[in-house]
Each structure stands twice: as structure tokens, then as C-alpha cells.
Amino acid sequence: MTPFFITTPIYYINARPHLGHAYTTMVADAIARSRRLLGDDVFFLTGTDEHGQKVERAAQKAGVKTAVFADEVAASFRQVCQDLHITNDDFIRTTEPRHIRGVQALFEKIAAAGDIYKGKYEGFYCVGCERFWPEKDLIDGKCPDHKTPAQWLSEENHFFRLSRFAAPLREHIRKHPEFIVPDIRKNEIVNVIEGGLEDISVSRASAAWGIPLPGDPGQTVYVWFDALINYISGVGYPDTNGTFARYWPADLHVIGKDITRFHCIIWPAMLMSAGVPLPRTVLGHGWVHFQGEKLSKSLGNIVNPLDISERWGADALRYYLLREVPLWRDGDFTWDLFIQRYNSDLANDWGNLFTRTVSMVHRYRGGKLAVAEAGEALAPVIQEAWASYHAAFDRFEIEAGIEAAWTIIRRANRLVEEGAPWNLAKDPARAQDLDRLLGSLVVALQNTALLLFPVMPSKASLVWEALRLEPSIDQARFPAPGGALSPPPTGVVLGESKPLFPRIESK
């Protein structure tokens, strides 16, 4: 089996999980699930970033010890993974000994390479960003992102010779066009590198909540430097046998566009310095904007879209975000659009295809199929859907993969209208036509279930089970290129035709 190592960023625990975290994690989960269906040996890592002044302050504000605060918030991130059916194989916390060991080891390697030196750092620092800002970028002395006053910081720090890596980074990006996707992010990074890279401070004298710096225990490792290392400590580094040897370099770091500089400049430079191979691809997606508006009274008082999973199932939220927010641009979450997509795509299109197909098999054939073949109307549509689906996932265009599945759903729903099975059922001379139609609809459902399993795992499982397909869907495999799934069983009684997505009645 081919190893495939995929990561999300580890989430900073100064705040509770929100829609943005959920989106990144769902993107990674959909890709991880699709790689498992391709037969890859997937390792999917997520976790929490727990050090730094910002966390210390948030704990103070909450009136609890920092470690207790960290435990609580980390637990809430784990809970979101469960609620949204995320299939991460591991969850790393930067306060864990295994991570601390990895950070100190990598730091020592970089120091041994001559890329760490001691110097004085002075500048305007924003605790909100955990970064220094050049004076020219401040607005009235305030951080342009946080609109809070930046503080003047002057301390002895250890510096990383980032400036030394401008040329090697440029070379790497040129030779590996797949290193940064989409192109819009690559161009941004290339511009930053061409503008020149300055050495960065990688330790703090003033932040006590952090990993002690090897050789200078009065200082702690800069929180970003610390956090990035989770990608290797999470697979066992500094032990470079076993898990690390199997999965590193990572195949895909999924991140939000705001942290591309850390992932496409600082992180690869750190690895180059330490002589560790670079990850294959960094995918920087856009943001999900949510205005924070409440759902209308008639639908209840949900404020946080993350609570959708309780009311309408995680799949509905997964579908909406993966469909509505392509990776290369920002997207919006609005309740109106959510309800519209839910009702038209999920309840009407896919949900209806499922319930009416299964209920017709029960009504006309006692629940059993006589034949199970795609038939000439659907076979080419299914073939084509698989081809465009794979092409889309190869480019990380999950929304185009979803659209490929929908070509089957739409064609199958049209077949029902055209074939009018309710008329066929009245005419004994056309019994075979009815058998063929029902069989092809079931094959359509089988294919859509597998195509959509990475996006909507629970509903796809329900469909799969109702069609009595084996093995279970999480053990299933995509058909080989140009091939087809083995046909559903005939002669067994299908499951019930429960509504997959009960309509949301909004008045």
C-alpha cells in the first residue's frame, strides 16, 4: 500500500473551535477518505497548538491554570472531530512530551548546522498575532489585523538564519510546481521571497508557557517554530525509523491561506537546515465568512453552524462547505443558502432518488432486484463521472468531485421521469423493462454512495447498507480506472427507504 500522510494545521487554543477550523479539517478528511478508497495507507494528523503568551493570557482571563485551560480547549477540538466524523489517525498536542522531544531535537540540528545565533531583538510585537510587525505596517501604533496596540519588545533572542534560504527555497518552488497550490498562493510566496528574507527570532525570554530552549533554558521556543514541528513529531521524530520512515515527507499539509508564509517559507527552511526532506504539497485554502446571524425563529435558535450536526447531521454541513467553498477562493456561510442547498441538492436530488428507488423496489418487487446493471443510459454517465471525479480530487477540487457524482444523480432522476415505472408496473408485458429500470437506479445509487462517501460518510453508509452492499463502505475500494463496481446483489431484500435528508420546512 502506498503511504499517504495528510495534516491539518494544529489549532491554536486561545479560542474555541469555529467554522474555519471545521472547514480545514473537513477538507483534509474528505481527501484522507478518498485516498483510503484508492487503497492508500493513510495517516491523518491533526491536533492543537498550545504554547505562547496568548494562551497564558486567555487562561488568566478564564481564571484557570494554563494547563487546565489547555486540557479543556484541546478536548473541545477533539469533540468537534467526533461530531463531524473526522477520521484522524492521531491528535497531537504541543504540550505532550513526544512533541517537546521533537522540537528540542530539531532545534539542536538547526543550531548544529550553524543557523541559530544570539542577538538582540527590538520591535513592535502583537500578542494577538504572536509576531513582530515592522513599524511602517502599524496603523496608529496598532496591529493592522487586531486593531490593538502593538507593544515595544526588546530582548535577547535566538535567531534563525532564514535569509540564507531565499535562493534554495526559490529553487525548490521552481523545480516542484506542486509544492504550493493553488497558484495564487504560490505567486504570493514567490513575491515574498523575491522581496528578500530576514532572519527571524525563534525564542522568547518573556513567554514562560513554552518549550525550554536547548542550551538556554531561560528562553522558550517561539510558538510558531514550536508548532510547525508537530508535523514530524507527530510521526515520531526524532526517531527516524518506524512511523517517520514510513510517512515522512508528508504528502499534503492542508492550511488556511493566512498561514502560507509560515508553511511555505519558514517551515521548509527549517527542514532544509536540519537536512530533513520537505513536504510534497502545501494546500492553502480560502476562508469561510460567517456573519454570525441567527437562524430564523421557526427553525430554532442555532447560532453556531457547528451545531448543525446535532440537528441535521454532520453530513449536511460537510456537504455545504465542501460544495460551496472551493479551495481557491473565500466563501460564505449563510443560513438561507445552507437551507436552500440542503433542500434542493440533498433532500430533493440525492435523498429523493434514494427513497423513491428503494420504495419502488419494495412496492413492485417485494424488495428484491431481478437484475442489477447500469444499462445503456447510465453506464456511460457513470464511467465519465468516475473519470472527472478522480481528475478533480487529484487537483484537490472537491466541489468538482461532488459535481461529478451529481451528474449521475440528475441522470438517474430523469430516468425515473422518462421511464415512468408506475406505468410499467401496470403492464405485465413490460415487466422486464421495469426490472431493468430498477436495477439501473440501484447501480446509480451504489456509485453515488461511494463517490460521496468522502464528503458525506454517514448518509453514504446508510445508502450502502440499504442496498445490502458488501464489504462495508469503509472497507470498499474505488473501481480501477476504466473499471466498474461489482454489481449489487439480486434476490436479497433491500433495507427500508427512510428519508436521507428530511426537508427543512422554513415557515
Ligand SMILES: [Zn+2]
Ligand atoms: Zn495582531
